Amino acid sequence: MNRIVVLGSSSGMPDPERACSSILIEAGDKSYLIDAGEGCASSILRHKIDPFKIKQVFITHTHADHCIGIFMLVQMMHLLENKESIEIYLPEEAVFWFENMFDALYLFKEKLSCKFELKPITHDFLFKDENLSLRAHLNRHLMSNKEFISEENLPNKMESYSFGLDLGGERIFYSSDIADLQDIENLIEEADLLFCESTHINVEELLELVKRKKVKKTILTHIPEELEVREDELIKTAKEMEYENLKFAFDGLRINLS
Template identity: 25%
Template sequence: MAIQTFELLILGSSAATPTSNRNPTAQLLNIAERFFLIDCGEGTQMQLRKYKARFQSVNHIFISHLHGDHFLGLPGLIASMHLLGRKNELTVYGPAELEDIIGLIHKHSETQLGYPLKFVQTQHSTKQLIWQDEKVEVYSIPLKHRIKTTGFLFREKPFPRNIDKYKLEKYDVSFAEIHKLKQGFDAVDNSGNIIKNEMLTLDPVKGRSYAFCSDTRYFEELSSDIEDVDLLYHESTFLENKKDRAKQTFHSTAKQAAEIAAKANVKQLLLGHFSARYGNLDEFLDEARPVFPNTELAIEGKMISL
């Protein structure tokens, strides 16, 4: 079986104020041709165009919180999708008030969308399954920021077990029993003998996972919700020289993000949401890598495939 796509495109890396070369937060995740837009700061639709992303293929948009740098691009994107003739349903996941905000814009601009727009309210006190289909599941994860904020966790569902075809040839097993083997159960051959699952199957490839941790102060308990993920994005608005400022504003430093990555035993860390005060982003890597070596910057245009 060919491995399905699992690809993340970074559209924005900046904190509250954009700079001439850094946009506010937005990312596009493609898992098995399901396109998830994660946060939608100002200018996200231009970024989608710039990187030639298929933005009408986005059916799910996840908004972490209602600070402008994470959602002000949403009204414009919703409008462009309409103007370009969209018919497919679009679902937006985020805080309850987001529906009111978008509703008010549509009311006063007398906008009638040509496609169904649905809202699903997230809650920020516990981890929650918010969407799934047969291949992928998405959770919201509580974060600790100045206003209610969630992160999001995307996981491939477990793959069926692989049948060892060479061994199978020696057994007389029906198609229905092979299906049971793939699901991890023992089978019965056509003479009534029980065949242990491990005799005929091999472990499947492990499902991949991505955790997006938007604006948050450092808190150790976060690591339990994102344990063992393949890729973690964690904000790092500041360097250690502004650790106090990070605490006051409910943000994190690069070193703190690395500490969470190490505690959660993730495979790779991406840093983003850099304060406009910093020009040289290599300093973020210099502070994070001694704590968690496999760290990269989530800068515009970067594509990560798992």
């Protein structure tokens, strides 16, 4: 049976009860990590996940709450003397910066017990193995920086992705951070499960969208404090709209798939 474990469900703001964005997919005899926000390594231990099974990590964009945990994850793998190799996929623009950052942290590839490789996610990225297919969909989340990047002549390319997954025939969509619902509205039709961020969207509008698109189950994550306190109210609103399958993520939430 395949399974998803939420390792981090907070928004960009650190939270005493939640790690930053990260979910783990267990399929076959492997695990895959999607996003590696701050605290993901300790969350792996807290929720009794076998870190040795993680073979691929996919990072959606390089905001710290989605990627900064990768350094501690690699450090942990090294200290655990994990001899396996890990592929770390991240937006193409960031591969060079991350290579340098690992060196800056004295996590020299050649000296670590665990081997890791940084690989680019490009606009037509598709990962496929015996358990999982994952397609990247460029979104507009980082586009608000366009003017500043251009004025300052910075190399940033504003690469930010949502992921569409097929896991043993189940269609799962991971929005990660988006600019607004337009970024995902044509990608979630009849999805079995939608993980949607809840910081940059309006939840009532999302409910209308998932109902219209016949999304079977929606889990809100990337939860800001102001939304956390509205959980009961929004679950009630969803029921009134005859959408029974809305759930708020929490760290340690386990979702069994077929």
